[in-house]
Amino acid sequence: MSDTPLYFLPLGGSGEIGMNMNLYAYGEGRARQWIMIDCGVMFGDAATPGVDLICPDPAYILERKESLLGLVLTHGHEDHIGATAILARDLGCPLYATPFTAALVQRKLTERGIDDVPLHVIDVGARFSLGVFDLEYVTLTHSIPEPHGVVIRTPAGVVFHTGDWKIDPDPAHGPLTDAKTLTALGDEGVLAMICDSTNVFSPGESGSEAAVRDNLVEVIAQQKGRVAVTTFASNLARVLSVCDAARANDRSVCLLGRSMLRIVDVAQEVGLAPKTLNLVDPKDAGYLPREHVLYLCTGSQGEPRAALARIARDDHPDLTLSDGDTVIFSSKIIPGNEREIYDLQNKLVDLGVLIITEKDAFVHVSGHPCRDELKRMYGWVRPRFSIPVHGEARHLEEHADYALSLGAADSLAPRNGDLIRIDADGPVVEDEVPAGRLHLDGARLLVADAEPLRERRRLAATGAVSVSVVVDDKGRLASDPAVALVGGPRIGADGEDVAALVQDAVEDAFDTSPRGRRDDAEGIEILVRQAVRPLINEAWGKRPAVAVLIHRV
Numbered sequence: 050m051s052d053t054p055l056y057f058l059p060l061g062g063s064g065e066i067g068m069n070m071n072l073y074a075y076g077e078g079r080a081r082q083w084i085m086i087d088c089g090v091m092f093g094d095a096a097t098p099g100v101d102l103i104c105p106d107p108a109y110i111l112e113r114k115e116s117l118l119g120l121v122l123t124h125g126h127e128d129h130i131g132a133t134a135i136l137a138r139d140l141g142c143p144l145y146a147t148p149f150t151a152a153l154v155q156r157k158l159t160e161r162g163i164d165d166v167p168l169h170v171i172d173v174g175a176r177f178s179l180g181v182f183d184l185e186y187v188t189l190t191h192s193i194p195e196p197h198g199v200v201i202r203t204p205a206g207v208v209f210h211t212g213d214w215k216i217d218p219d220p221a222h223g224p225l226t227d228a229k230t231l232t233a234l235g236d237e238g239v240l241a242m243i244c245d246s247t248n249v250f251s252p253g254e255s256g257s258e259a260a261v262r263d264n265l266v267e268v269i270a271q272q273k274g275r276v277a278v279t280t281f282a283s284n285l286a287r288v289l290s291v292c293d294a295a296r297a298n299d300r301s302v303c304l305l306g307r308s309m310l311r312i313v314d315v316a317q318e319v320g321l322a323p324k325t326l327n328l329v330d331p332k333d334a335g336y337l338p339r340e341h342v343l344y345l346c347t348g349s350q351g352e353p354r355a356a357l358a359r360i361a362r363d364d365h366p367d368l369t370l371s372d373g374d375t376v377i378f379s380s381k382i383i384p385g386n387e388r389e390i391y392d393l394q395n396k397l398v399d400l401g402v403l404i405i406t407e408k409d410a411f412v413h414v415s416g417h418p419c420r421d422e423l424k425r426m427y428g429w430v431r432p433r434f435s436i437p438v439h440g441e442a443r444h445l446e447e448h449a450d451y452a453l454s455l456g457a458a459d460s461l462a463p464r465n466g467d468l469i470r471i472d473a474d475g476p477v478v479e480d481e482v483p484a485g486r487l488h489l490d491g492a493r494l495l496v497a498d499a500e501p502l503r504e505r506r507r508l509a510a511t512g513a514v515s516v517s518v519v520v521d522d523k524g525r526l527a528s529d530p531a532v533a534l535v536g537g538p539r540i541g542a543d544g545e546d547v548a549a550l551v552q553d554a555v556e557d558a559f560d561t562s563p564r565g566r567r568d569d570a571e572g573i574e575i576l577v578r579q580a581v582r583p584l585i586n587e588a589w590g591k592r593p594a595v596a597v598l599i600h601r602v
Contacts, residue, residue, distance in 0.1 A: 051204035053077060057243060057469045057476070060484045061105030063438045063445065064464045066247060066384075067091035067128040068486075070105040071210065071438065075181050075203045082180045083113060085120045085140070086199060086210055090131030090489075092352075094385065097502070098509045099490060104132035105465070106485035106496065107140065114141050118179040122146040123212030124196040125153040126283050134161045135489065143167040145177070147186065147195045152315045173197075174227070187234070188227040189214040192258075192284040192416030194321045195223070205472065206240030209430055213245055213439065215415065216422045219259035221293075222286045222321070231429040241471050242432035246440030246448040247417035254421045256414035262290035264411040265379070266297045269343065272403075274373035276300065277344040279357045280380045282308035284416070285316050287379055288345065292326055295343040301327050303334040305356035305368065306347025331367035344368055349380035351389025361396035372401035379412045420451065427455040434476050435460040436469065504594070511591045512536025516555060516577050517598040524567030527602050530555040537589050547588050554580045570599050 055075050062069035069087040076082050093100035110117055119142050122130055130150065134157035137144065144166060146154055151170045158166060171177060173195060176185040183202035190196065191213050201208040216226050248255060269276055276295075280287045288309070295302045304310050316322035334342050348355030357376070359365040370376070376397055382390055394404050407413040417439075418426065427435075435452030437445045437460070445462035452460040459475035466484030469476050486497040495502055517531040532548040532555075539547055558580035559567065566572045574597045581595050 053205060055203050055205035055208070055240075055471045056479075057208070057241075057436060057463075057471060058109075058482065059438055059463055059465050059467065060107065060109065061089065061465055062087075062128075063440075063467070064442050065091070066440060066444075068103060068105055068132075069129050069439065070107065070132070071243070072110060073182070073201055073208070073210075075205060081113075081116055082182070083110060083117045084179055084182050084184075084201075085110065085117065085142070087123055087129040087212070088120055088131075088133045088136060088140075089126070089128040090135075091128060093488070096506070097488060098505050100488040100502070102131065102135070102489040103497075104135060104487050104489070104494075106483070106487050107136055109482045109484070111139055114139075117142045118182070119143045119145055121179075121184060121199060122150050122154065123199060123210070124191060125150040125193050126213065129212070130154055130157070134158050134163060135494065137163055137166040143169055145169045145171050145179075147171055147173050147197060148319045149193075149195045149315065149321055152319050153312075156311065156315065174230075187230050188224055190217040190220045190223065190226050191215060192281070192286055194285050194316065200234060207234070207238060208241050208243065208471065209234060209239050209432065210243045211245050211426070213247075213417060214426075215255045215418050216425055217255075217257050219257040220286065221258040221262050222289050228429060231426070235429055235431040239430050239432040240473075241434040241436055241476060242427075242430050243436045243438055244423070244426070244448070244452075245417055246437040246444040248415055248419045249423065249437075249440065249444050249448040249451060251415075251419040252421070253419050255417065255419050256411075258286045258290060258414060261287070261379070261412060261414050262293055265290060265294035265377075268377065268405060268410050268412060269294050269298045269300070272375045274339045274375065275342060275344065275368075275370060276375050276377065277305075277346050277357070277360065277368070277370065278377045278379050279346045279349040280378075280413075281349060282306060282312045282347050284380075285312055285321065287413075288313065289316075289322060291343070291345055291379065296327055298343075300341055300343040301329040301334070301337060303329050303331055303342060303344050303367075305331060305344055305360075305365070309345060309347050309356075335367065339373070348393070349378055349390075350383055350386045351391075351393040353389075358393055361393050361400070363400065370397065370400055370402050374401070375403040375405060377410075377412055378404070378406040381407060381413055381415065423448075423451065424455055427452065427457070431456065433458050434471065436471075436476055437462055507594060508536065512589075512593040513596060514551065514581060514585055514593050515596045515598065516551065516581060517600065518555065518559075518573065518577065519600045519602055520567065520573060521602050524559075524564055524573075526556060526559050537585070537591065537593060545588070547585070550584055550588065551581055554584050573597070573599055 058072040060070040185200040186197040348357030435457040437448035449460040449462040461476040468480040515533040
């Protein structure tokens with residue numbers, strides 16, 4: 050082994066589930082070379098109003114971008130590729146992916162008008178080099194086509210980065226986990242394994258996709274009305290399993306939701322889904338007998354703009370569900386989405402719809418390894434050291450302890466920003482670097498604590514009052530103040546008109562204040578705020594933001 054150091058640096062996905070961004074470096078000083086593995090997002094929620102996507106802040110590597118040799122993608126889930134097109138031009142490096150993942154990324158690049166970033170399509174199971182890094186894709190199983198671990202060979206030793214995986218004995222679509230290559234890798238000698246931690250608390254194994262497909266056939270056979278199935282659109286194996294189950298029950302499939310249409314289109318483009326899927330256009334599906342149609346919908350996590358949410362609100366242009374119809378949630382609840390999902394399910398029940406979830410029938414399996422699968426992976430690869438990733442703090446710490454029981458000589462549970470040196474003595478945090486978040490706010494990327502985002506969170510909590518005043522050259526009101534109330538009651542606790550009260554308070558403040566307080570814009574703004582805030586707090590019980598607009602005549 051070389052004495053030159055090998056480093057691992059997570060900027061996203063360690064201490065959280067989602068938003069994966071991992072960096073590896075070899076060398077010292079100006080000779081240090083970097084590669085990035087995965088570049089994902091997580092989705093905004095009620096705590097980030099107006100923000101759809103959140104991605105890791107790559108500021109640290111952008112300062113060293115001349116040494117960044119490439120971005121290597123393990124598979125096509127959004128938490129691994131979702132930020133690729135957003136950050137591609139800033140990163141300024143080539144992209145590498147297998148055919149299906151590359152096709153998904155290419156569409157993202159095209160949507161953003163990016164045609165100057167090289168995207169290299171790497172064959173499944175291929176080996177290729179980036180500078181000092183000798184890389185090899187290893188076929189695994191997951192809930193999307195072409196999931197791969199990445200073997201990283203360097204003069205300092207061999208590292209295996211698993212990406213997302215499970216051990217599916219019957220994956221329904223796609224090959225089995227390449228146990229032969231993993232075993233040979235263990236024989237070669239692996240310095241460290243950087244490994245998925247999502248299901249480390251779950252005993253046993255995650256289960257087979259083929260078993261889910263067979264059970265979906267039975268569950269759908271029991272339904273007499275329309276059937277809608279919702280799942281993660283990126284789970285192509287499940288999408289195709291649902292299509293198989295529909296065909297077995299003489300039902301035509303109608304896809305609802307842009308991401309569902311996109312994933313099937315890409316799969317057909319690269320030959321992973323048959324061109325002959327029995328799909329029916331949404332405009333025509335309504336004419337089919339209820340017992341001969343199945344709708345495959347986006348929105349399993351309660352996303353308000355997804356197809357299923359619109360159906361639950363009864364405002365979808367192509368589908369109305371009612372008594373005798375069924376919705377199958379072929380998915381799990383991602384922690385944090387409980388309220389949105391339960392609200393969605395309650396709305397469907399109010400329409401008379403039967404709800405079937407993974408708690409009611411075997412209609413979902415996880416795409417991540419449970420403890421017995423982790424044990425088998427450690428048995429194949431036999432890494433000297435373990436660095437768990439892809440998990441919250443509790444997952445990483447549990448995985449680190451479990452790895453020691455599985456034969457690892459040492460383990461380290463990292464956090465985003467930990468610059469970890471890996472050598473023969475084990476992994477050690479040598480430094481901590483900045484590792485923040487960027488929020489995609491419309492078309493702009495903003496740091497998480499940017500002023501517009503702070504203001505929006507405050508507005509979401511307290512609302513706002515806008516007061517427009519017209520002031521003459523003597524500092525007097527030239528007309529009645531105009532008041533706009535946003536996000537608060539128009540009628541106060543005693544039945545009074547709040548806007549009228551604000552008008553009166555502003556007029557009284559102008560009438561009773563010294564002239565010197567009304568000579569400049571700053572004085573007028575303070576005067577109005579001091580008049581409005583106590584009144585609003587008394588009427589609403591909150592202290593909203595107060596905006597003052599001043600017009601001079």
